[in-house]
Amino acid sequence: MAIYNQDIAALFKEMADLLEIDAANPFRVRAYRNAARTIGDLTEELGEKVEAGSDLIGIDGVGKDLAAKIEEIVRTGTLSALQEIHEKIPPGIGELLKLPGLGPKKVKVLYEDLGITSLDSLEKAAQEGKLEQLPGLGKKSQEKLLKAVASRRDMSQRFRRADVMPYAEGMVKQLREADPDAQFCLAGSYRRACETVGDLDILAESGQAGTLMDAFVQAGEVTEILAHGKTKSSVLLRNGLQIDLRVVPPESFGAALHYFTGSKAHNIAVRRRARQMGLKVNEYGIFRGEDVVGGDTEASVFGALNLSEIPPELREGRGEIEAAAGGLLPALVERKDMKGDLHTHSTASDGNATIAEMAAAAKEAGHDYMAVTDHTKRLTIANGLDEERLHRQIDEIDELNGTLEGFAVLKGSEVDILEDGSLDLADDVLERLDLVVGSVHSLFNLRRDAQTERILRAMDHPFFTFLGHPTGRLILSREPYEVDVPRVIEHAAQRGCYLELNANPKRLDLSDIHCSLARELGILIAVNTDAHRTRDFGYMIHGIGQARRGGLQKKDVLNTRPLASLRKLLEKTRLS
DNA sequence: GCCGTTTTCGGCCCGACTGTTTTCAGTCG
Numbered sequence: 076m077a078i079y080n081q082d083i084a085a086l087f088k089e090m091a092d093l094l095e096i097d098a099a100n101p102f103r104v105r106a107y108r109n110a111a112r113t114i115g116d117l118t119e120e121l122g123e124k125v126e127a128g129s130d131l132i133g134i135d136g137v138g139k140d141l142a143a144k145i146e147e148i149v150r151t152g153t154l155s156a157l158q159e160i161h162e163k164i165p166p167g168i169g170e171l172l173k174l175p176g177l178g179p180k181k182v183k184v185l186y187e188d189l190g191i192t193s194l195d196s197l198e199k200a201a202q203e204g205k206l207e208q209l210p211g212l213g214k215k216s217q218e219k220l221l222k223a224v225a226s227r228r229d230m231s232q233r234f235r236r237a238d239v240m241p242y243a244e245g246m247v248k249q250l251r252e253a254d255p256d257a258q259f260c261l262a263g264s265y266r267r268a269c270e271t272v273g274d275l276d277i278l279a280e281s282g283q284a285g286t287l288m289d290a291f292v293q294a295g296e297v298t299e300i301l302a303h304g305k306t307k308s309s310v311l312l313r314n315g316l317q318i319d320l321r322v323v324p325p326e327s328f329g330a331a332l333h334y335f336t337g338s339k340a341h342n343i344a345v346r347r348r349a350r351q352m353g354l355k356v357n358e359y360g361i362f363r364g365e366d367v368v369g370g371d372t373e374a375s376v377f378g379a380l381n382l383s384e385i386p387p388e389l390r391e392g393r394g395e396i397e398a399a400a401g402g403l404l405p406a407l408v409e410r411k412d413m414k415g416d417l418h419t420h421s422t423a424s425d426g427n428a429t430i431a432e433m434a435a436a437a438k439e440a441g442h443d444y445m446a447v448t449d450h451t452k453r454l455t456i457a458n459g460l461d462e463e464r465l466h467r468q469i470d471e472i473d474e475l476n477g478t479l480e481g482f483a484v485l486k487g488s489e490v491d492i493l494e495d496g497s498l499d500l501a502d503d504v505l506e507r508l509d510l511v512v513g514s515v516h517s518l519f520n521l522r523r524d525a526q527t528e529r530i531l532r533a534m535d536h537p538f539f540t541f542l543g544h545p546t547g548r549l550i551l552s553r554e555p556y557e558v559d560v561p562r563v564i565e566h567a568a569q570r571g572c573y574l575e576l577n578a579n580p581k582r583l584d585l586s587d588i589h590c591s592l593a594r595e596l597g598i599l600i601a602v603n604t605d606a607h608r609t610r611d612f613g614y615m616i617h618g619i620g621q622a623r624r625g626g627l628q629k630k631d632v633l634n635t636r637p638l639a640s641l642r643k644l645l646e647k648t649r650l651s
Numbered sequence: 652g653c654c655g656t657t658t659t660c661g662g663c664c665c666g667a668c669t670g671t672t673t674t675c676a677g678t679c680g
Contacts, residue, residue: 101663103652103653104652105652105653109653136652136653136654137653138654140652141652141653178679179678180677211671211677212670212671215671216670302669302679307667309679321667334665335680342665342680346664346665347664350663355664357664358665359666
């Protein structure tokens, strides 16, 4: 059985959890967590590196010891150090660390005094009133833990970013009414445009901290107050979303915004740099001894550290500090750079607007062109088009284009990739199209090799333009199908075709990491909404957020091109 | 356990809030 990076990362995470409960050196714990995070982000498989005999030392956070442990995992599938610690700390107990209010110390007490190793046994002990008798715990902790177990069971702990936008805006609106002079900014993973967020962080600059705090905990949707302090409070909404509000004075706003935007890994890296320069960074400012050297704006924080300003989307501790120090940060693509949308549907298949209506909406969204890419016959559930219907649609689009001014509708198709890698429509109709999006809509459970080969073969088709939603994942609801994405990306580079970053907020498919790999290999990415309704063109902002996280610049994105250059690039993918 | 303008040892980010405490440890972000 092949070992993938995610497996190695999972073992290191578990190791970190158990070591932490075992009260190991906290920096040793951090070393495991750091390595797990780095390895989870890598695009090259360490299993292959080990087989090839390459050196693992040099991977960020991997030294001699962890390199040996990775080799052990790859060769044996297990980690003996983990099994050793299992003799002291039972497996699965790390789950308890995820409960709010429980950290390593208390988990250890729970296990040693009451033998608690699971949510079930914790719940039972709490119901029997045993927790309140433990040192450091009381009646209140017991009640909170009982609630935490219940809420853990009945709701997922993360939210798609797009789904929390209305809650974020609603809360800020209520706070603004309480203090019209305050400034608000959403921070955290939300500001970094992460695919999912665990909670919302709202930062306020205000002289009325108390007023804001009161308004916050009394807001309409709040069902529980988790903390209510002078400058910092946390609440839980009915849907389980946690919101944190922090109020700071104007001179600290930039430092606080930087701090609460994170990520944690980025902040640690920034503070390490500050320390090396003899400075100290906290959420109130940046200091040399007692002297303030920055903090009112984010620019002042980066400036004091001799860094160019790092866009929030890149603050993941993946080398952005070094890039900023060397003046090597990319100028990230922006929404206004987008000239068109190359993946849309109409009533001909499973969309709910006509081509003319979609074209009008695309133009309204600021685009100069749009490609119609309805489904094909294999996807009967979506009323996919067969050759004859597509021929007619092509004629229809030609006719429509004759009536449009300052806007072009391109002729395309989202063609099903069949099991053997062939395309779902005959060449004579594909040849008439401006572009062909190849997508997998069936047989998600093929073995990894078979799925990868299937896709590579489809890409080799002479009329193939780009791969639609390359992994098929649905965020928080469906795992990607088993496919060797780096291999697909490398193949696209050799073949001379493109990849899609699907901007639908449920998909955001490619991931940021894979976007970054594609960019390194010089592959153009089409950022498309896959719109099925006119309002879906609004999805573009989510795609742009993801593209920025992947470090994509305007030049890396296919549909930032004006129509004439776009046509040339589409033409270029055709093999004779 | 990693790492090096602190360089093979001795550091490793920093502060607010809670609950249980009676001066602070644990947790969280």
